[in-house]
Amino acid sequence: MPQHSPLEPAEGDPFGAHTLPYGVFTTPDAPDRPRIGVRYGAYVLDAAAAAAAHGSAHAGLLDQPTLNPLMAAGRPVWQEVRSEVRGWLSDEAHFHPLDRVTLHLPFEVADYVDFYASEHHAGNVGRIFRPDADEPLTPNWKHLPIGYHGRAGTIVVSGTDVVRPQGQRKAPADATPSFGPSLRLDIEAEVGFVVGTPAPVNTPVTLGAFREHVFGVCLVNDWSARDIQAWEYVPLGPFLGKSFATSVSAWITPLDAFDEARTAPPERTHPLLPYLDDSGAEPGGIDLRIEVTVNGETVSRPPFSAMYWTAAQQLAHMTVNGASLRTGDFYASGTVSGPEPDQLGCLLELTQGKGPYLADGDEVTLTAWAPGPDGARIGLGEVTGRIVPAPAAPPGS
Numbered sequence: 001m002p003q004h005s006p007l008e009p010a011e012g013d014p015f016g017a018h019t020l021p022y023g024v025f026t027t028p029d030a031p032d033r034p035r036i037g038v039r040y041g042a043y044v045l046d047a048a049a050a051a052a053a054h055g056s057a058h059a060g061l062l063d064q065p066t067l068n069p070l071m072a073a074g075r076p077v078w079q080e081v082r083s084e085v086r087g088w089l090s091d092e093a094h095f096h097p098l099d100r101v102t103l104h105l106p107f108e109v110a111d112y113v114d115f116y117a118s119e120h121h122a123g124n125v126g127r128i129f130r131p132d133a134d135e136p137l138t139p140n141w142k143h144l145p146i147g148y149h150g151r152a153g154t155i156v157v158s159g160t161d162v163v164r165p166q167g168q169r170k171a172p173a174d175a176t177p178s179f180g181p182s183l184r185l186d187i188e189a190e191v192g193f194v195v196g197t198p199a200p201v202n203t204p205v206t207l208g209a210f211r212e213h214v215f216g217v218c219l220v221n222d223w224s225a226r227d228i229q230a231w232e233y234v235p236l237g238p239f240l241g242k243s244f245a246t247s248v249s250a251w252i253t254p255l256d257a258f259d260e261a262r263t264a265p266p267e268r269t270h271p272l273l274p275y276l277d278d279s280g281a282e283p284g285g286i287d288l289r290i291e292v293t294v295n296g297e298t299v300s301r302p303p304f305s306a307m308y309w310t311a312a313q314q315l316a317h318m319t320v321n322g323a324s325l326r327t328g329d330f331y332a333s334g335t336v337s338g339p340e341p342d343q344l345g346c347l348l349e350l351t352q353g354k355g356p357y358l359a360d361g362d363e364v365t366l367t368a369w370a371p372g373p374d375g376a377r378i379g380l381g382e383v384t385g386r387i388v389p390a391p392a393a394p395p396g397s
């Protein structure tokens, strides 16, 4: 544990010495020098400066404009650096107030996958999008974690404005599609996992190897244009209704910070193939409590512990076909929804498909924490975004 520091956050602050998430920041005096910082309460530790001052062997990994070199170094190095950072918390010389720095996208995103792992969400969406189907879940849903490849290049850091997307939409009653700004712009409250250690082609990552590969965790808002999505998604899945923007936290919380929050996933109702069978594995769930606010008002508290598929199963599934894994690969859980009406992770479910959806100027913020050691809270950095109007209609539209 660190020595006492005058900067030490108050008891109950989710960014105390048990959390220590990594981000990338700049200061007003050096706006062209992004480097790695560690959040500690209302402060940011300049990890590059502290590492240099304390003669750390890992100083070169911390004086970087992205987390990728540190992420690629592997779990033994992650653990050494985290231990060193704890020792630097008592050295006041290298801290900046959080409100005086600019935060940047913390890692260079390689590939991006979004899953669909909440049984409550998938069931609710199935009932809304396919009201005539016998079963809300598709026949494959309990046998494999369903996902799709998203657009890595439009992942943006928390605080970035989101421009209302435009596209084709056609309601069932309409004779022909029309073009224009989305009229049903929604959120999806999700949890993201950042891959550090790569894996070569044809070396699937087993459930037990999850910790060796996943560097950390963050919040994700998978903005979704429901009208565009509903018209385009059959038969190949989400496309332009999702790819305009995906917001992520500025802070990546190390996976090891959640050791006390591991929890068993819901009971499996269908037998799983061996590569997904986690019945004898360490508990794969995380007891993260998410809060969704729109314009400052709490609209939902989705429980991540209710997710049917775990992040370890998702990584095993992503690589079981022989696909390689790169540092910076990023995957999100899918919308987190629990069984209760105030635990739903998107407006589609919260309004039972009727809306209202997001208006221009609306600001959405996700926060989350998990239980840590000795009653401490482990926080995920917030993810926030404000909707700005679509640009004027392009010529010829």
Ligand code: MN
Binding pocket: 114, 115, 188, 190, 222, 334, 335
């Ligand atoms: Mn999603």
